[in-house]
Amino acid sequence: xxxxxxxxxxxxxxxxxxxxxxxxxxxxxxxxxxxxxxxxxxxxxxxxxxxxxxxxxxxxxxxxxxxxxxxxxxxxxxxxxxxxxxxxxxxxxxxxxxxxxxxxxxxxxxxxxxxxxxxxxxxxxxxxxxxxxxxxxxxxxxxxxxxxxxxxxxxxxxxxxxxxxxxxxxxxxxxxxxxxxxxxxxxxxxxxxxxxxxxxxxxxxxxxxxxxxxxxxxxxxxxxxxxxxxxxxxxxxxxxxxxxxxxxxxxxxxxxxxxxxxxxxxxxxxxxxxxxxxxxxxxxxxxxxxxxxxxxxxxxxxxxxxxxxxxxxxxxxxxxxxxxxxxxxxxxxxxxxxxxxxxxxxxxxxxxxxxxxxxxxxxxxxxxxxxxxxxxxxxxxxxxxxxxxxxxxxxxxxxxxx
Amino acid sequence: xxxxxxxxxxxxxxxxxxxxxxxxxxxxxxxxxxxxxxxxxxxxxxxxxxxxxxxxxxxxxxxxxxxxxxxxxxxxxxxxxxxxxxxxxxxxxxxxxxxxxxxxxxxxxxxxxxxxxxxxxxxxxxxxxxxxxxxxxxxxxxxxxxxxxxxxxxxxxxxxxxxxxxxxxxxxxxxxxxxxxxxxxxxxxxxxxxxxxxxxxxxxxxxxxxxxxxxxxxxxxxxxxxxxxxxxxxxxxxxxxxxxxxxxxxxxxxxxxxxxxxxxxxxxxxxxxxxxxxxxxxxxxxxxxxxxxxxxxxxxxxxxxxxxxxxxxxxxxxxxxxxxxxxxxxxxxxxxxxxxxxxxxxxxxxxxxxxxxxxxxxxxxxxxxxxxxxxxxxxxxxxxxxxxxxxxxxxxxxxxxx
Numbered sequence: 001x002x003x004x005x006x007x008x009x010x011x012x013x014x015x016x017x018x019x020x021x022x023x024x025x026x027x028x029x030x031x032x033x034x035x036x037x038x039x040x041x042x043x044x045x046x047x048x049x050x051x052x053x054x055x056x057x058x059x060x061x062x063x064x065x066x067x068x069x070x071x072x073x074x075x076x077x078x079x080x081x082x083x084x085x086x087x088x089x090x091x092x093x094x095x096x097x098x099x100x101x102x103x104x105x106x107x108x109x110x111x112x113x114x115x116x117x118x119x120x121x122x123x124x125x126x127x128x129x130x131x132x133x134x135x136x137x138x139x140x141x142x143x144x145x146x147x148x149x150x151x152x153x154x155x156x157x158x159x160x161x162x163x164x165x166x167x168x169x170x171x172x173x174x175x176x177x178x179x180x181x182x183x184x185x186x187x188x189x190x191x192x193x194x195x196x197x198x199x200x201x202x203x204x205x206x207x208x209x210x211x212x213x214x215x216x217x218x219x220x221x222x223x224x225x226x227x228x229x230x231x232x233x234x235x236x237x238x239x240x241x242x243x244x245x246x247x248x249x250x251x252x253x254x255x256x257x258x259x260x261x262x263x264x265x266x267x268x269x270x271x272x273x274x275x276x277x278x279x280x281x282x283x284x285x286x287x288x289x290x291x292x293x294x295x296x297x298x299x300x301x302x303x304x305x306x307x308x309x310x311x312x313x314x315x316x317x318x319x320x321x322x323x324x325x326x327x328x329x330x331x332x333x334x335x336x337x338x339x340x341x342x343x344x345x346x347x348x349x350x351x352x353x354x355x356x357x358x359x360x361x362x363x364x365x366x367x368x369x370x371x372x373x374x375x376x377x378x379x380x381x382x383x384x385x386x387x388x389x390x391x392x393x394x395x396x397x398x399x400x401x402x
Numbered sequence: 403x404x405x406x407x408x409x410x411x412x413x414x415x416x417x418x419x420x421x422x423x424x425x426x427x428x429x430x431x432x433x434x435x436x437x438x439x440x441x442x443x444x445x446x447x448x449x450x451x452x453x454x455x456x457x458x459x460x461x462x463x464x465x466x467x468x469x470x471x472x473x474x475x476x477x478x479x480x481x482x483x484x485x486x487x488x489x490x491x492x493x494x495x496x497x498x499x500x501x502x503x504x505x506x507x508x509x510x511x512x513x514x515x516x517x518x519x520x521x522x523x524x525x526x527x528x529x530x531x532x533x534x535x536x537x538x539x540x541x542x543x544x545x546x547x548x549x550x551x552x553x554x555x556x557x558x559x560x561x562x563x564x565x566x567x568x569x570x571x572x573x574x575x576x577x578x579x580x581x582x583x584x585x586x587x588x589x590x591x592x593x594x595x596x597x598x599x600x601x602x603x604x605x606x607x608x609x610x611x612x613x614x615x616x617x618x619x620x621x622x623x624x625x626x627x628x629x630x631x632x633x634x635x636x637x638x639x640x641x642x643x644x645x646x647x648x649x650x651x652x653x654x655x656x657x658x659x660x661x662x663x664x665x666x667x668x669x670x671x672x673x674x675x676x677x678x679x680x681x682x683x684x685x686x687x688x689x690x691x692x693x694x695x696x697x698x699x700x701x702x703x704x705x706x707x708x709x710x711x712x713x714x715x716x717x718x719x720x721x722x723x724x725x726x727x728x729x730x731x732x733x734x735x736x737x738x739x740x741x742x743x744x745x746x747x748x749x750x751x752x753x754x755x756x757x758x759x760x761x762x763x764x765x766x767x768x769x770x771x772x773x774x775x776x777x778x779x780x781x782x783x784x785x786x787x788x789x790x791x792x793x794x795x796x797x798x799x800x801x802x803x804x
Binding site for chain 2 (some may be wrong): 119120121122123127128147150151154156255256292297312316317318319320321322323374377378379380381382383
């Protein structure tokens with residue numbers, strides 16, 4: 001994940017960067033590869049529509065039926081055999097989490113940025129950014145408005161907070177083009193350094209701010225930076241699908257309401273629980289290549305080819321902010337998964353989608369941490385309590401070697 | 403408590419919303435109902451003036467006598483048989499606290515808003531809002547002035563803080579109407595989403611700000627949102643009784659001084675401890691339909707029909723801020739009680755007033771938490787210490803099932 005500053009990523013499929021190569025060269029990494037190869041390749045899921053298989057999936061007891069629908073489209077019919085596999089999420093976490101190599105430098109375990117935080121919302125971007133650090137990233141940035149920056153900085157000295165976004169109220173109409181351009185220039189200076197960005201936590205819905213963030217998303221895409229879209233970022237892309245269409249490095253993490261709006265907008269019909277897996281697959285295909293994690297009782301993940309879920313029970317508390325932990329965690333795991341896959345010698349057609357692996361790992365970790373936090377704090381559990389258990393949860397699954 | 407965003411509440415008596423129905427459908431909820439029905443109905447209190455009975459009250463040893471007073475009015479005479487019942491507050495807490503259903507979504511355990519926080523006061527609205535989360539609400543908002551917002555946000559990333567109120571010093575005379583209208587529009591956008599609001603903690607007494615808050619209270623009333631009025635909110639309504647007159651969804655929580663002012667203003671005579679219960683009943687009736695919790699050694703609660711009290715000993719520490727914990731807790735319990743009652747199949751005339759139940763539960767929880775905090779911190783106990791024990795106190799009374 002470490003690259004010389006200013007170095008460009010290769011397009012469209014970047015090579016493992018320096019840090020990937022460093023990993024590949026380390027004895028610890030080679031030992032892990034041998035271990036992983038002994039697990040791979042798994043038998044392909046019997047009714048999977050894809051040749052992609054991670055060896056970490058088992059058919060779920062909640063396999064969706066392929067019941068018909070009056071409004072089913074041809075594409076829907078093509079996807080109607082989608083089977084939901086329960087991910088062996090612990091195995092995924094163990095696979096993609098990098099060894100803690102003593103020779104590594106700052107930044108090599110991941111540099112994450114959160115684009116969000118406005119006059120109204122400061123908690124959400126903080127939760128996402130601090131979670132990225134607590135999972136194991138080395139650096140975590142936040143790009144937010146000036147109003148939000150002071151507050152987010154005050155939550156924690158661990159974060160690097162850039163007060164550069166603007167909302168309509170603070171920009172004169174005749175200055176908008178100039179300010180927008182300056183904001184993009186400022187963010188672009190940093191973009192190449194990030195392994196993954198999260199767009200949306202506490203972004204708000206100000207039109208000028210969302211226009212600026214659209215430009216940032218376009219830039220991230222050109223730079224091949226994986227992008228997790230959550231919260232108000234989903235509001236933005238639902239109204240401007242071009243921002244993620246055909247981007248295999250985009251991950252959408254909608255909750256029940258956000259998913260409903262997305263399905264209505266893209267598929268032009270309502271969410272149908274009887275054909276949920278098919279609908280999710282179709283949604284990914286229609287948008288084109290993105291990975292979607294539909295959050296709920298089980299988090300269901302599809303990239304338009306496979307459908308996997310994580311249904312490990314977390315906590316019955318539904319306090320606001322848990323989605324932000326998830327987006328920050330997914331960003332880190334996706335970075336790790338991406339470099340793991342790229343460093344692996346599997347032929348391209350057999351590669352697992354690292355976006356899917358990142359979602360699986362992030363989902364499991366949040367659920368484990370929420371469970372531990374609830375065990376301790378019961379009904380009074382709040383998001384900060386859950387974040388405190390991210391470290392222990394990861395350690396329980398995948399102990400750090402010293 | 404979950405409604406599709408933008409959906410209107412039914413008026414004047416809202417139906418159980420989606421979440422009520424979801425609870426009703428859950429096995430855990432049905433089990434709780436069976437348990438509750440086995441307790442209901444209790445024999446009506448022998449001298450109660452009301453048919454409302456919760457099965458949670460027992461005559462108090464501190465029953466007030468119906469001694470005459472020179473200035474007693476006819477209404478006073480009608481209320482002169484008021485008997486104070488000691489609430490079985492633990493039973494109330496257990497009844498109204500919803501089961502933690504795994505299928506629930508964010509927001510379904512309650513969305514609370516606190517209207518308060520100005521240049522001078524920032525602790526009070528924070529205490530009220532964070533207490534709501536610690537009792538078990540999913541989302542807690544604060545609407546305050548810009549000056550207060552940065553500070554309140556920095557206390558905790560868990561709160562959603564809206565910096566939208568203004569004080570006279572920051573608004574030109576010729577802008578007042580416009581600013582006032584914008585503030586109302588901004589708050590109104592959110593109002594329908596809340597299950598209960600708390601008006602007053604740290605509100606201050608700025609005339610322009612109080613005018614704006616009057617408009618917000620009128621809007622909340624039109625939208626049928628339960629409203630707890632405390633602190634400077636009581637100063638506001640004491641001088642403008644029309645804001646709460648005839649509103650059965652209003653709860654006033656005066657301390658000894660606030661109660662004195664209210665009695666003087668409404669009944670035009672002084673507080674008389676010998677006829678305390680009758681006076682409280684009369685006060686509720688005169689204002690019309692509101693519920694009042696008179697805070698003191700015992701918290702005495704009336705809706706103009708019954709008089710109940712909670713006298714469980716809390717703590718001898720009287721540090722500022724405990725009233726704010728109480729108002730935030732009462733807001734959550736009142737939301738829970740309201741949905742519990744609406745989801746219950748009791749005929750309307752037998753329904754217990756959920757406002758009374760909310761007050762009883764909030765009072766007990768604060769007392770329990772204050773007791774535990776004092777046991778640990780003795781003379782150095784401060785409000786934050788008490789808030790830390792809200793979770794354990796609720797867990798001791800009503801363990802959360804996982």
